[in-house]
Amino acid sequence: MPSTLGRVSHFSVDAQIVQCVWPQGAGARACWAHVERRQRRGRTCWAVWAPPGNGRHDLASGSPDLLRSGRQDGTVTSSILWFRRDLRLGDHPALLAAGDEGPVLPVFVLDEALWAASGRPRQAFLLRSLRALDADLRRHGPGLVIRRGLPEEVLPELADEVAAAAVHVTADFAPYGAARDERVARALGDVPLVRTGSPYAVAPGRLSTGAGQPYKVYTPFSKAWVDHGWRAPAASDPAAVDWVGAPVDELPEEPELVGVMLPEAGETAALARWDEFKGTPYDDVRDRPDLDETSRLSTYLRWGAIHPRTLLADLDARHPHERTFRKELAWREFHAHVLHHWPDSARDYYKPELKGLPYVTGRELDERLGAWADGRTGYPIVDAGMRQLLGEGWMHNRVRMIVASFLVKDLHVEWTHGARHFMRHLVDGDLASNQHNWQWVAGCGTDAAPYFRIFNPTTQGERFDPDSTYVRRWLPELGTDDYPAPIVDHAEQRAATLEAYQHLRGQR
Numbered sequence: 001m002p003s004t005l006g007r008v009s010h011f012s013v014d015a016q017i018v019q020c021v022w023p024q025g026a027g028a029r030a031c032w033a034h035v036e037r038r039q040r041r042g043r044t045c046w047a048v049w050a051p052p053g054n055g056r057h058d059l060a061s062g063s064p065d066l067l068r069s070g071r072q073d074g075t076v077t078s079s080i081l082w083f084r085r086d087l088r089l090g091d092h093p094a095l096l097a098a099g100d101e102g103p104v105l106p107v108f109v110l111d112e113a114l115w116a117a118s119g120r121p122r123q124a125f126l127l128r129s130l131r132a133l134d135a136d137l138r139r140h141g142p143g144l145v146i147r148r149g150l151p152e153e154v155l156p157e158l159a160d161e162v163a164a165a166a167v168h169v170t171a172d173f174a175p176y177g178a179a180r181d182e183r184v185a186r187a188l189g190d191v192p193l194v195r196t197g198s199p200y201a202v203a204p205g206r207l208s209t210g211a212g213q214p215y216k217v218y219t220p221f222s223k224a225w226v227d228h229g230w231r232a233p234a235a236s237d238p239a240a241v242d243w244v245g246a247p248v249d250e251l252p253e254e255p256e257l258v259g260v261m262l263p264e265a266g267e268t269a270a271l272a273r274w275d276e277f278k279g280t281p282y283d284d285v286r287d288r289p290d291l292d293e294t295s296r297l298s299t300y301l302r303w304g305a306i307h308p309r310t311l312l313a314d315l316d317a318r319h320p321h322e323r324t325f326r327k328e329l330a331w332r333e334f335h336a337h338v339l340h341h342w343p344d345s346a347r348d349y350y351k352p353e354l355k356g357l358p359y360v361t362g363r364e365l366d367e368r369l370g371a372w373a374d375g376r377t378g379y380p381i382v383d384a385g386m387r388q389l390l391g392e393g394w395m396h397n398r399v400r401m402i403v404a405s406f407l408v409k410d411l412h413v414e415w416t417h418g419a420r421h422f423m424r425h426l427v428d429g430d431l432a433s434n435q436h437n438w439q440w441v442a443g444c445g446t447d448a449a450p451y452f453r454i455f456n457p458t459t460q461g462e463r464f465d466p467d468s469t470y471v472r473r474w475l476p477e478l479g480t481d482d483y484p485a486p487i488v489d490h491a492e493q494r495a496a497t498l499e500a501y502q503h504l505r506g507q508r
């Protein structure tokens, strides 16, 4: 008789006594067990235990259909591990927590609302990440259970189906995820939603100033972040977990991607990328899109194929390059912290003073936004960046700053339009980092830097792409009649922007 929850492979339910068969070594053992009818949120479910009259050993519980079916699904499931932005098995605190409770059902819920809002590259990358996670899980068990629908409907149903004692997740701090988790927690009723760990080294909300206020400025935040420190990577071991399965919904077809090159998805690829990047003289190369030697880990961090703690554990802060890289990771954490404290800043101005600047609207807006998005502004570094975004679902950081500044300060298009376009196309698109970097560039974010920091697209190109390697890579028509003349004059637009800013300040 198993003394803990066991994997019961067959049930035949008859009145109050069931016969159970469970695998043992190479063979199987049968026993008689008691069955008890229970109500869970108005639905009938049976609990099974054995042996009768000799102490209680829980074997299984679930809906009558499930137990009667005799399928593997009748397996005892003590908890659900609901994957979201943590598509990996290593360094995974929620996996550790779930595994400690007994058998684990690994689930991903394809939320149609998020799916529909994603561009094709993001959709494709998500599907590939899920397939990679499924393949990794299959080395240890039945694989990833996919369900489609609203999480607040799907998870309570699944919890009933497998009689889960808890649903384990990595906490989500973004506004949509946090609100969704509240809805799911309510819908689960007496089955707890257990949040363990976060996608960050230090969970958003944990750090505050001496006066108990949230940090508003990066530098003191990053200092407090380093002083606070972070845990060592979690020792989650998928081989040590008793994984169980359940019926799986079909994933959608992968959208066709024409001329788009995405990085390989999954945890193995993320760890390999990190290994390859380590030792790069980051300070010397990080601003050079032509060299293309940044880590390109943003996409893996976004989907949780790797945890920042895994990276931090490998970094030696006495080394200048590694210290700079750590500062970049701190930017990611800072933006998550700000969004957590000011969730409205996902859509709205962090500093509302700049709301009053004149921006183009109507047809002019459509034309300018269209030319920018297609890479047809006549400014090579801007156009190359926008083509890279379409071609790779990614763009170099220096170029992100240049194209964002150009849209807002040369084309006078409100930052929110650009941020939306980025979120649709970036495979690393992350609400906190995206919206707050856009606000940083637009001058309405957390940064104390004034609005009159305006990037000159010509001198930036000369400085950071000195041999035009980057622009030629993305603009084959450069230097031919097919390449457009500049859409606006940078010097004129810069002057207009500064004038509008002065005017706005004068009004206050």
Ligand SMILES: Cc1cc2nc3c(=O)[nH]c(=O)nc-3n(C[C@H](O)[C@H](O)[C@H](O)COP(=O)(O)OP(=O)(O)OC[C@H]3O[C@@H](n4cnc5c(N)ncnc54)[C@H](O)[C@@H]3O)c2cc1C
Residues within 6 Å of the ligand: 286, 294, 295, 296, 297, 298, 299, 301, 302, 328, 329, 331, 332, 333, 335, 395, 396, 397, 398, 400, 401, 404, 422, 426, 428, 429, 430, 431, 433, 434, 435, 437, 438, 441
């Ligand atoms: C307008 C704009 C929009 C952006 N949108 C996003 C976004 O949606 N998602 C995203 O992950 N990053 C965003 N960034 C930040 C930055 O451009 C990318 O993180 C970086 O280019 C990713 O490439 P990498 O992994 O090679 O970076 P590396 O230079 O190798 O940096 C290592 C890691 O540090 C973090 N990091 C670096 N710079 C920043 C930064 N400024 N803000 C936040 N984190 C940073 C990232 O996680 C990155 O993977 C945006 C920047 C701008 C200017």
